[in-house]
Amino acid sequence: MDLTLRVWRQKDGQSTGTLETYQISGIIPDMSFLEMLDVTNERLIEEGKDPIAFDHDCREGICGACSLVINGRAHGGFSGTTTCQLHMRKFNDGDTITVEPWRATAFPVLKDLVVDRTSFDRIIQAGGFISANTGGAPDGNAVPIPKPDADAAMDAAACIGCGACAASCPNGSAMLFVAAKVSHLAHLPQGMPERGQRVLSMVAKMDEEGFGNCTNHAECEAMCPKDISISHIAKMNREFIRATVRGE
Amino acid sequence: MGRFAKVLQSSIGAKVAMAVTGILLVLFIIAHMLGNLLMFAGPEATNAYAKGLKDLGALLWVARIGLLVVFLVHIGSALRLWRMNQAARPQAYAVSESTMVTYAGRSIVLTGLLVLAFAAYHLLHFTLFATNPEFAQLHDAQGRHDVYRMVILGFRNTAVSGVYLVSMILLGLHLSHGVTSLFQSLGINNPSYNPLIKRLGPWSGVLVAAGFMAIPLAVLAGVLK
Ligand code: HEM
Numbered sequence: 456m457d458l459t460l461r462v463w464r465q466k467d468g469q470s471t472g473t474l475e476t477y478q479i480s481g482i483i484p485d486m487s488f489l490e491m492l493d494v495t496n497e498r499l500i501e502e503g504k505d506p507i508a509f510d511h512d513c514r515e516g517i518c519g520a521c522s523l524v525i526n527g528r529a530h531g532g533f534s535g536t537t538t539c540q541l542h543m544r545k546f547n548d549g550d551t552i553t554v555e556p557w558r559a560t561a562f563p564v565l566k567d568l569v570v571d572r573t574s575f576d577r578i579i580q581a582g583g584f585i586s587a588n589t590g591g592a593p594d595g596n597a598v599p600i601p602k603p604d605a606d607a608a609m610d611a612a613a614c615i616g617c618g619a620c621a622a623s624c625p626n627g628s629a630m631l632f633v634a635a636k637v638s639h640l641a642h643l644p645q646g647m648p649e650r651g652q653r654v655l656s657m658v659a660k661m662d663e664e665g666f667g668n669c670t671n672h673a674e675c676e677a678m679c680p681k682d683i684s685i686s687h688i689a690k691m692n693r694e695f696i697r698a699t700v701r702g703e
Numbered sequence: 704m705g706r707f708a709k710v711l712q713s714s715i716g717a718k719v720a721m722a723v724t725g726i727l728l729v730l731f732i733i734a735h736m737l738g739n740l741l742m743f744a745g746p747e748a749t750n751a752y753a754k755g756l757k758d759l760g761a762l763l764w765v766a767r768i769g770l771l772v773v774f775l776v777h778i779g780s781a782l783r784l785w786r787m788n789q790a791a792r793p794q795a796y797a798v799s800e801s802t803m804v805t806y807a808g809r810s811i812v813l814t815g816l817l818v819l820a821f822a823a824y825h826l827l828h829f830t831l832f833a834t835n836p837e838f839a840q841l842h843d844a845q846g847r848h849d850v851y852r853m854v855i856l857g858f859r860n861t862a863v864s865g866v867y868l869v870s871m872i873l874l875g876l877h878l879s880h881g882v883t884s885l886f887q888s889l890g891i892n893n894p895s896y897n898p899l900i901k902r903l904g905p906w907s908g909v910l911v912a913a914g915f916m917a918i919p920l921a922v923l924a925g926v927l928k
């Protein structure tokens with residue numbers, strides 16, 4: 456496959472970046488999007504140029520490191536697919552592909568396509584944890600959990616914290632991510648001790664980090680590589696109302 | 704900081720406040736529309752209804768101030784949330800492809816502000832008579848303010864009718880996203896009634912717009928005279 460790439464290049468957080476155009480040939484349709492970038496980078500290095508910086512780790516759709524906006528859609532916008540699991544056969548020979556970093560105030564660009572997502576870590580630190588006692592591990596089956604709750608918690612726990620929700624939201628809102636974490640723990644007995652304080656603290660942190668807020672377009676749900684449903688945002692809203700009414 | 708002010712500071716608190724005030728505004732709008740439709744029942748029904756409202760006296764003022772507060776909370780929260788959203792993405796994408804965003808959803812702040820501008824004009828027109836001082840002189844045989852005639856005369860002006868018609872389409876667009884949206888803001892999301900909620904917004908938008916637009920259209924068509 457022969458492709459024209461338009462890639463965001465930015466030296467560091469202080470510089471202003473620009474879209475650079477690269478012609479790339481000999482791409483095999485079975486390559487992943489990241490392998491295509493690897494090939495591009497090898498050629499750039501051979502030409503003595505600076506390779507394109509991009510985030511990646513597991514390359515199997517579970518770590519949440521890869522984070523590219525491809526042709527205006529986070530992770531390319533293919534249902535249930537992270538950038539690392541996106542194959543070049545989804546594109547056509549001769550295509551022009553535009554690649555940009557996540558764009559959000561709370562995700563500043565570090566270099567090229569790499570953004571700083573520690574704002575998500577700080578939201579987790581604000582409340583995305585449970586208290587656990589030390590001592591012998593309790594029997595996993597000792598705590599009964601209704602099947603629908605276990606299923607809902609499991610669905611929410613599939614969130615890999617990639618940030619595609621905030622990147623794709625027209626408002627730069629991270630509510631799908633925060634909701635997945637809040638909903639996951641609010642469905643389980645282990646999450647009960649911090650239940651009210653968790654949602655209030657995480658939402659306050661989310662606001663403080665400079666994320667936007669939901670106007671119910673559901674763009675995040677369509678772009679989320681783990682198909683997290685916006686029903687979790689409704690759950691987070693219920694948790695917020697509950698904690699507020701209880702005066703927590 | 705008071706409890707209420709503190710809740711409004713939070714993005715979700717402000718969203719919940721918008722949903723609650725949105726419900727109150729929708730209830731007001733529906734009541735207002737039903738009252739207006741008395742025009743089709745004739746001058747007697749319309750003028751008696753208008754007199755009945757005026758005769759509420761102090762109660763009317765409580766309702767007016769309540770409505771004003773509701774409006775201010777709704778608009779104040781809308782503008783604050785909107786500013787947060789603008790600030791959340793300072794640099795736009797070179798290529799941006801939304802798949803889910805509807806026209807009504809994207810333009811909700813704009814339609815809201817235009818409805819606000821319309822509300823100001825509407826008060827100057829039919830409540831304070833600032834645009835048409837002669838409206839104050841209209842009285843029917845029983846000596847009541849002749850609201851029926853005022854509306855007929857008002858809407859015979861095509862430019863005025865046009866403003867009302869366009870504004871009601873904007874209100875309909877606002878409700879078409881807003882009414883569906885308010886359920887999610889209040890945490891109401893369940894597969895068994897989500898299809899209904901999805902339709903409630905567009906349907907309420909169409910019904911409210913149609914109900915209000917029927918009157919200027921009927922006047923222009925000569926059905927109401
Ligand atoms: C008669 C007048 C109005 C009615 C009946 C009305 C009704 C509603 C309703 C029911 C909602 C849904 C609330 C939610 O999302 O939870 C809403 C949302 C909204 N309204 Fe209004 N509204 C009116 C006027 C205004 C005005 C004057 C503004 C001025 C800016 C405004 C701005 C907004 C915004 C920004 C939203 C957010 C919607 C979203 O979440 O995407 N509205 N409105």
Ligand code: SF4
Pocket residue numbers: 613614615616617618619620621631632635678679680681682683
């Ligand atoms: S909710 Fe989806 S898009 Fe958002 S961080 Fe989690 S996995 Fe990524």
Ligand code: FES
Pocket residue numbers: 510511512513514515516517518519520521537538539540
């Ligand atoms: S690199 Fe781990 S999810 Fe893509």
